[in-house]
Amino acid sequence: MLNMPRTVTAETLDGLAEGDPSAMRSRRDLQRIHWLMGTRGIMARALQRLLASRPPTAPLRLLELGAGDGSLMLGVARTLGAQWPAVEITLLDRQDLVTRSTLDSYASLGWTASSQVVDVFDWVSTPLPGMHGLNTRFDVIVANLFLHHFEEPELVTLLAAIESRTRHFLVCEPRRAGLALAGSHLVGAVGANAVTREDAVLSVHAGFRGKELSALWTGDPSFWTLSESSAGLFSHCFLAKHSGQGRAGSP
Ligand SMILES: C[S@@+](CC[C@H](N)C(=O)[O-])C[C@H]1O[C@@H](n2cnc3c(N)ncnc32)[C@H](O)[C@@H]1O
Numbered sequence: 001m002l003n004m005p006r007t008v009t010a011e012t013l014d015g016l017a018e019g020d021p022s023a024m025r026s027r028r029d030l031q032r033i034h035w036l037m038g039t040r041g042i043m044a045r046a047l048q049r050l051l052a053s054r055p056p057t058a059p060l061r062l063l064e065l066g067a068g069d070g071s072l073m074l075g076v077a078r079t080l081g082a083q084w085p086a087v088e089i090t091l092l093d094r095q096d097l098v099t100r101s102t103l104d105s106y107a108s109l110g111w112t113a114s115s116q117v118v119d120v121f122d123w124v125s126t127p128l129p130g131m132h133g134l135n136t137r138f139d140v141i142v143a144n145l146f147l148h149h150f151e152e153p154e155l156v157t158l159l160a161a162i163e164s165r166t167r168h169f170l171v172c173e174p175r176r177a178g179l180a181l182a183g184s185h186l187v188g189a190v191g192a193n194a195v196t197r198e199d200a201v202l203s204v205h206a207g208f209r210g211k212e213l214s215a216l217w218t219g220d221p222s223f224w225t226l227s228e229s230s231a232g233l234f235s236h237c238f239l240a241k242h243s244g245q246g247r248a249g250s251p
Contacts, residue, residue: 011202018096047080047140051168060140065146070091070106089111097115144173148208170238172236180233
């Protein structure tokens, strides 16, 4: 098991239309799986750690890549609560999944949320037009259950774009390990449908461990502090923080 190589296989959910009933059901399953994985708490604690040195009242511009329906970060926003400053969050996904009601729920917490429907590699390949448009820089970029969709060459491209557009990056992915694989085979026990049952296993095989994401990060090591480790029972998280002067994040 320790030598389980990383294999990326197209997931069933990614091939289904937004309104397909089994896709809608699978996205609801994902919320239960987040509960089992403790994702909300893991992300909230990691964000607090990543941004601990920022002035507590400084407004925050946050981007989530592969945000899905936006419900995960809404849960994180609820966990972080009123102690957090005004947050402007952009929910980027290639599918149009964020509802008006979800945006309103963010607003009720004092967060300003908007969705951006674009393939992440179009976002990557659009040149930085100063501080405007798709590529406006962000104080922090987050992703959850997203990077495992991609092979290493795509990851290098994506991480390089992230590195040039923020000073703080946080990602949580499936941990490629025996316990996570066993858990992924059991998601049917919490009522997950066939799409979720299949994708859960595929996502663990495409997950990460060790310092695999750090090895793909091309940011100048004299400016970037990296941290990569397991989190909870099934997750693997990577944090990157820029310090000092340099080209990343703000000018
Ligand atoms: C497993 S879901 C995770 C959703 C959310 N982050 C969560 O944890 O609940 C992966 C999401 O990535 C999106 N996605 C996959 N490939 C993408 C791409 N190339 N560009 C943008 N979004 C993509 C899918 O549409 C899907 O919503």
